Amino acid sequence: xxxxxxPILFLSVALLxxxxxxxxxxxxxxxxxxxxxxxxxxxxxxxxxxxxxEEGDWLEYRWxxxxxxxxxxxxxxxxxxxxxxxxxxxxxxxxxxARDQNGNIxxxxxxxxxxxxxxxIRPNTDxxxxxxxxxxxxxxxxxxxxxxxxxxxIQLPGSAGWYNFPASADRALYGTLMPWPVANNLEEDxxxxxxxxxxxxxxxxxxxxxxxxNLQVKAxxxxxxxxxxxxxxxxxxxxxxxxxxxxxxEADEDSAWALKITEGSDEAEFVILDKSSLASVRLMxxxxxxx
Amino acid sequence: xxxxxISLILIAGxxxxxxxxxxxxxxxxxxxxxxxxxxxxxxxxxxxxxxxKPWLSLEAGGGYTLGARTIERNxxxxxxxxxxxxxxxxxxxxxxxPVLKARSxxxxxxxxYAGPVITWQSNVFDLNRYEMPESPDYIGRMTNIVYxxxxxxxxxxxxxxxxxVNLRTxxxxxxxxxxxxxxxxxxxxxxxxxxxxxxxx
Numbered sequence: 001x002x003x004x005x006x007p008i009l010f011l012s013v014a015l016l017x018x019x020x021x022x023x024x025x026x027x028x029x030x031x032x033x034x035x036x037x038x039x040x041x042x043x044x045x046x047x048x049x050x051x052x053x054e055e056g057d058w059l060e061y062r063w064x065x066x067x068x069x070x071x072x073x074x075x076x077x078x079x080x081x082x083x084x085x086x087x088x089x090x091x092x093x094x095x096x097x098a099r100d101q102n103g104n105i106x107x108x109x110x111x112x113x114x115x116x117x118x119x120x121i122r123p124n125t126d127x128x129x130x131x132x133x134x135x136x137x138x139x140x141x142x143x144x145x146x147x148x149x150x151x152x153x154i155q156l157p158g159s160a161g162w163y164n165f166p167a168s169a170d171r172a173l174y175g176t177l178m179p180w181p182v183a184n185n186l187e188e189d190x191x192x193x194x195x196x197x198x199x200x201x202x203x204x205x206x207x208x209x210x211x212x213x214n215l216q217v218k219a220x221x222x223x224x225x226x227x228x229x230x231x232x233x234x235x236x237x238x239x240x241x242x243x244x245x246x247x248x249x250e251a252d253e254d255s256a257w258a259l260k261i262t263e264g265s266d267e268a269e270f271v272i273l274d275k276s277s278l279a280s281v282r283l284m285x286x287x288x289x290x291x
Numbered sequence: 292x293x294x295x296x297i298s299l300i301l302i303a304g305x306x307x308x309x310x311x312x313x314x315x316x317x318x319x320x321x322x323x324x325x326x327x328x329x330x331x332x333x334x335x336x337x338x339x340x341x342x343x344k345p346w347l348s349l350e351a352g353g354g355y356t357l358g359a360r361t362i363e364r365n366x367x368x369x370x371x372x373x374x375x376x377x378x379x380x381x382x383x384x385x386x387x388x389p390v391l392k393a394r395s396x397x398x399x400x401x402x403x404y405a406g407p408v409i410t411w412q413s414n415v416f417d418l419n420r421y422e423m424p425e426s427p428d429y430i431g432r433m434t435n436i437v438y439x440x441x442x443x444x445x446x447x448x449x450x451x452x453x454x455x456v457n458l459r460t461x462x463x464x465x466x467x468x469x470x471x472x473x474x475x476x477x478x479x480x481x482x483x484x485x486x487x488x489x490x491x492x
């Protein structure tokens with residue numbers, strides 16, 4: 001080997017050994033559900049608390065929503081929020097990867113549990129046509145809360161004062177559409193839910209943004225609200241497209257609040273209806289037992 | 292397996308050189324710095340030299356190095372506690388190099404060498420380690436600590452270049468001080484300062 005080769009090698013090696021320092025990092029990933037997840041209910045997962053430890057960096061996200069570790073159900077997206085129908089009857093994993101602009105990835109899987117304690121019963125009521133109730137049970141450190149909701153739309157015998165669907169199957173499914181004064185005085189023990197009662201149910205069902213969907217979900221533990229429509233001026237309108245459910249709250253002398261749900265919409269909203277309009281009814285009752 | 296192969300090559304090379312007439316055996320310890328990842332460490336090297344001419348020798352050697360770095364964080368951002376990060380490095384290396392010698396007196400000599408290196412490295416770099424906030428009841432976690440790392444492991448090639456100053460301390464003994472740089476392609480390079488003892492025959 002000729003001697004000039006050695007200094008050249010020396011320089012090359014020194015250059016290679018002293019290359020720029022590298023700071024390596026990966027994103028901090030955290031995510032949570034905005035509301036407690038319930039089987040088949042839509043739930044929003046939020047990873048907006050995630051961040052890159054590199055200044056000025058931003059993240060992309062993709063989700064393994066069925067936790068199978070096999071495929072990612074979403075493409076990379078800048079949106080840290082995703083809404084899904086919760087797939088687990090009891091518990092299961094959901095995974096998230098976040099990627100920074102250097103391509104470094106952090107992956108996080110979390111187990112999610114769902115636990116809705118309920119029972120379905122057929123109580124004795126003042127009504128001629130019985131309805132089933134779903135009894136949700138909640139335990140707290142100092143009290144126990146039983147929250148009972150009619151599991152069927154209230155159905156009344158035929159009368160000119162309200163609207164019954166001609167087919168018996170439709171009557172069973174949609175119940176009776178009735179004016180507010182009738183709805184508000186149906187049963188001695190069970191009451192027409194107030195706006196606040198409905199709001200609690202909306203919160204239980206994922207909030208106003210998702211309750212419209214979750215209240216309609218065909219799951220045993222859900223209210224399974226139907227879309228009978230509304231009768232105004234003697235005409236059945238929006239049948240199969242919307243459902244209006246009276247609340248116990250009057251807006252004024254002639255009108256009252258109702259909950260409105262719509263086919264294909266995740267949202268639930270309160271609207272004001274004339275008290276003479278014929279809308280659907282669910283009744284409810286609750287008990288709180290302090291320990 | 293790779294470690295075994297490297298060891299066999301080292302022994303074979305040592306045997307070849309040992310069979311020659313004039314040579315030396317050096318054992319040295321070194322302080323190591325890896326600039327790319329700012330790791331510090333230490334290691335040792337065993338090398339054999341065979342003299343071809345008064346000013347030129349052939350050297351073969353091998354060694355083992357360990358390095359590490361801790362990045363202190365201990366801060367909380369968005370309720371997430373960022374924990375310390377650690378880098379770890381371990382490597383077995385073999386090299387061969389021609390050595391140019393310059394002698395100012397019988398007691399002191401300078402050596403300059405450069406040659407190829409083959410190395411087996413195992414590097415573990417923490418990319419992140421953090422503690423998540425407490426979770427609600429409907430979320431189950433084995434641990435609140437999230438750990439992400441990158442492992443760089445395998446056999447890599449590169450080069451070594453350096454110099455050392457030898458101080459004769461006895462008829463057959465020398466002490467040397469040296470500096471070298473080891474550049475490894477696609478893995479972790481380092482610069483080293485070493486002190487060694489050499490037996491000459």
